[in-house]
Amino acid sequence: MTADTSIFTFANPTDLILEIPTATQNQADVYSQSFSNPTSGYQGYINELCLSAVLLWLQEDVTPQAKVWPTTTVLSSFWELVNGTAITSEATRFILIPSETIDLSELRVPQEWVDIPSWIGDYYLAVQVEPDEGYVRVWGYCTHVQLKSQGSYDASDRTYALDAADIINDISVLAVARQLCPEESTRSAIEEILPIPQLQAQNLITRLGNPEILIPRLAIPFQLWGGLIEHGGWRKSLYQRRLGLPEQWSVLQWLQGGVDQVAEAVGWGSFDFQLSAVGARGVDQRQPESILSRQLAIAGQIYELLILPQRESDTTVWRFELRNLIVGAAIPGGFKLRLLTEDLQPFANNEDIAITAVELLYVEVALLPGEGIVWEIEPLPDNYDREILRF
Incomplete structure (x- = not known):
């Protein structure tokens, strides 16, 4: 007012x-x-x-x-x-x-x-x-x-x-x-901030996570600082470390004990699902599993991102799926679902692209214990902020 x-x-x-x-x-x-x-x-x-x-x-x-x-x-x-x-x-x-x-x-x-x-x-x-x-x-x-x-x-x-x-x-x-003057030039060209290696980022988070460092933004060169906090997952990790909070984005912990309040606040939830409904291979078809889901607003429609564990022998393959929340509705052509390493590097078969309208997009990945993954979608979902999901 x-x-x-x-x-x-x-x-x-x-x-x-x-x-x-x-x-x-x-x-x-x-x-x-x-x-x-x-x-x-x-x-x-x-x-x-x-x-x-x-x-x-x-x-x-x-x-x-x-x-x-x-x-x-x-x-x-x-x-x-x-x-x-x-x-x-x-x-x-x-x-x-x-x-x-x-x-x-x-x-x-x-x-x-x-x-x-x-x-x-x-x-x-x-x-x-x-x-x-x-x-x-x-x-x-x-x-x-x-x-x-x-x-x-x-x-x-x-x-x-x-x-x-x-x-x-x-x-x-x-x-x-x-x-x-809707076409007024309001932004100047600026230098690119180079990405920093994952190990260096983790070391910086450990160092700057000490709350006794009252002004961490001045404690390291700006190029390093900018590269660290521009990554939404690393920024949130640094914040949580400074507050003395435990790891907040552990998928395994979510599946075992339920999604924590921090993840719920941005839209993550879980529910029990019958693996047979998603075509899991080599699994007892009667075995229920907890599935993680998050609703996303993209280009005026609501979609759902799912994370489904699929057990194959002694390995868990994680399947990321994107679907339209409306049953029977398609994902338009041009949409992309992409997975990246924690330091935003691509890997083999890390992306699924809708050439034309499709029912779903999915990417499957096998991860080592403690490994982190970052998901991206194009077009960008509303309120998107990078997060590192730890497996």
Whole structure:
């Protein structure tokens, strides 16, 4: 809800003052339990206050399709590590940069939101948060192009700073600009971040998983840091390690003891299934098995990703299936189901492609104990964030 700016004598006429929903204001204690230290917990709290107010305004006044990227259930794994939140609307991405500072002489954006290819935004919103007063103040915005061409990079805290004089202070211009100049170039070309080997990533997670390292983003070179956290599975593993949580994505544990709350939050579930229904070979046809499933929204329809264990002699072959959730409905031509190693490398027969409409796509793989696998689907499912499934 927008507040009456006339009652704020300090505010510029072009400032956007938004009320923070009361329910969000009362969540400080909750956030202190979701992070490894008080500093990260408060960062998460400030970002949540900012998000709750600004997302509602974007949906009501700018673009009804606005939604959190990649999904609300994984925001804590971002806020533990870096300040800022991404909101997407179709192909456009807004980056919210909250701060409690009263010094509005510049906007400082963490390098992650500027130089990690899959994180960069089109528009960066400068947001002053007043938790005690119950409002946020959106005092300007800029584009990625402006940050890269006009901003100054500070290596000491890895931020890009843009002077207030170079920022568009009238936030109402944002909606007008998107309508009148939809083809405006908002993103600059940036350097590729090279992938890092799996063993190195695991060593970094072990090292940076120590919660006594309060600012892990500054503890290693940016190219290594960017390569680590751009991988959604490794980012979540680092977050869980810093909180002292056990392995959260063990398929075997899910099958034996049920899907844990973290996995349930992103849509995973399990059910008993008769193996004979899926054509398992060399198995007692009366033997029931637990099957893992996850519903996915893709291109406006709901699909189901299944993981089915198929026992062959002394080996378990894992079958990944993608089906349309509507019985009898097909998967359109052009869809792809792909499996990759933990460090995103392809392997033999790791992909199934629908040349024309088909009933299902599937890939089968035999894995060593403890081995991780990453699944991908094209077109990309809504709210997709890479995850490492451990077998």
